[in-house]
Amino acid sequence: MSQRIRTHYDNLKVAQDAPIEVIRAAYRSLCKKYHPDQNPNNPDAERIMSLINRSYAVLSDPEQRRAHDDWIAAQSHHHPSTPSNTLKHQPSETFRPSENRPQAQATFTRFWLGLVFFAIILSLLFWFAKQQREAVPAYPTTRLDNHTPATYPEFAQYMPGYPVLAEQGHNMVKIDNQNKHSAVLAQIFPNNSKTAIRTIYIPPQADFTAFKLAAGQYRLHYRQLADDTQEEVLFELNEQQADARVIVLEDKGLGI
Structure with a gap:
């Protein structure tokens, strides 16, 4: 046939x-x-x-x-x-x-499903990264029998394990604890944020300077480790500021 x-x-x-x-x-x-x-x-x-x-x-x-x-x-x-x-x-x-149409349609469908799956995974990774970046650990446990608990560093420094964020600026602030007999744990916040960008341990009769801060308004929240009292102050950094802004921690609140 x-x-x-x-x-x-x-x-x-x-x-x-x-x-x-x-x-x-x-x-x-x-x-x-x-x-x-x-x-x-x-x-x-x-x-x-x-x-x-x-x-x-x-x-x-x-x-x-x-x-x-x-x-x-x-x-x-x-x-x-x-x-x-x-x-x-x-x-x-x-x-x-x-x-060839069914095979082409199947290939097209698999491509878009793979693309959607990849976008979901990428979004989840960004979300987890943001949570990790914004998560601020609680203050370490205070021991009242010693003004400097064993869990704290020996010298003034950024606290290990805490994020150091927002290092895009050219300003600096000096936190002066020379007049206090208690070690302090200080945190710097942008005024409109609940995320601490710096967490600093400063022993008695010492100071610490934080660099690379952008111009703007900030909150300095600190806790005296001797009696567990907490205080807060507002300060501002300007673009034209050449020297470090100095914040002196005094026995009665904060002074500049």
Whole structure:
């Protein structure tokens, strides 16, 4: 049993005796359906559109259509050879768009699902990083039998394990604990934030200078480790400020 030949009529999905108006309408419909601009994710779109254009070029030209009809007739009668004047009218390739569409759609779906999953994971990582960055540990436990608990450093410094944030500025502030007989644990907050950007331990008769602070308003919250009292003061840093802002911790509140 011989295999059925495929023709330009098959490519345009019209009957062999279809008038030119039907062929033209079929061509327009296929162009709208398979044009590459309408199928950006179909790798076969350009090949299919090329076949549609070639078939329409043959069938819309009366002379080429007659030659193509002769070729069809010759093939139908199992002629061993094809006349030379009809060879160029034989479809060199045919298309079946439905064969690759499910695979292309599956690939497209997997791509977007992977992209959405990646975006979710990335968002979660950013969220966890933000929580870690903004989380401020509680003050270490105070021991009243010694003004400097063993868990605190020996010298004035940033407390280990506490974040050091917002180092984009050029200002500095000096926290002076020279006049106090108690070690202090101080925290610097931007005035509109609940997140401490610096946590500092300062022993008695010592001071500490925090660098790289941006201009703006801040709160200095500190706790005296000898009696566990807590105090707070507001201060401001200016862009034109050349020297360190000095905050002196006194027995009665804060002084500048």
